[in-house]
Amino acid sequence: MDNLTRDFSDSPALRYLEAAQQILTQIRETQMPAIEAAARVCADSIAAGGLVHLFGTGHSRIPVEEIFPRHGSFPGFHPIVELSLTNHTQVVGANGQRQAMYLEKLEGFGEVILRNFVFRAQDSMIVFSNGGVNGVVIDVALGAKRRGLPVIAVLSLAHSLASPVRHSSGRRLGEIADVTIDNCSPVGDAMVSIDGLATPVGPGSSIGYVAVVNMLKCLVAEELVRRGKPPLVLTSAALIGSEA
DSSP: OOTTTOOOTTOHHHHHHHHHHHHHHHHHHHSHHHHHHHHHHHHHHHHTTOOEEEEEOGGGHHHHHHHSSSTTBOTTEEEEOOHHHHOOTTOSSTTOHHHHHHHHTOTTHHHHHHTTSOOOTTOEEEEEOSSOOSHHHHHHHHHHHHTTOOEEEEEOHHHHHHSOOOSTTOOOHHHHOSEEEEOOOOTTSEEEOOTTOSSOEEEOHHHHHHHHHHHHHHHHHHHHHHTTOOOOOBOOHHHHOSOO
């Protein structure tokens, strides 16, 4: 059956879109108070001349880069992306998936990463991790707390609660954070089952992550304007001309 006559009503592609829409609906219905609280934390930092530091490993680097820098974003957010934990597209060999998966579980590595940066009293930290149990993200969250920074966690609550605690602190990321936002992706992340395939495909966490961080970004911009400190937004030459 060619594409002109195929019945797409039960297409796996449409089932993915339906599952993605369910994530967005769930975020809208359940996460607004947490996102509003996180926006106030971020606005407090930026309005005071501080930074909102951003950290994630693996594919949780996606929301870090979605916040800043890109069109429609603004300074005040500081992305921390450790290449040894995120640049593993070669899969095997140097910088491969095995190394990245080993390092993200390595307790103590997060504190080594933090030692490269200066943190100030007016700063805050957002940690992204779908499961919220690996050594590095727990290290970073605990290290930020020790430095007096408020911590915001963005994770899948369902996936985190289904994952065993791995850090010697005995804590998950959501148990450390001052504000926890659920990206509303399911346990295991993938959302579409295919007949004849044992495990589902089509991860949903990126959908939730990107929605959450852009909602957050918009709220922070609104709050900074309300405080008389409008952000300098990075925008496109298509809107303001190439010279600007």
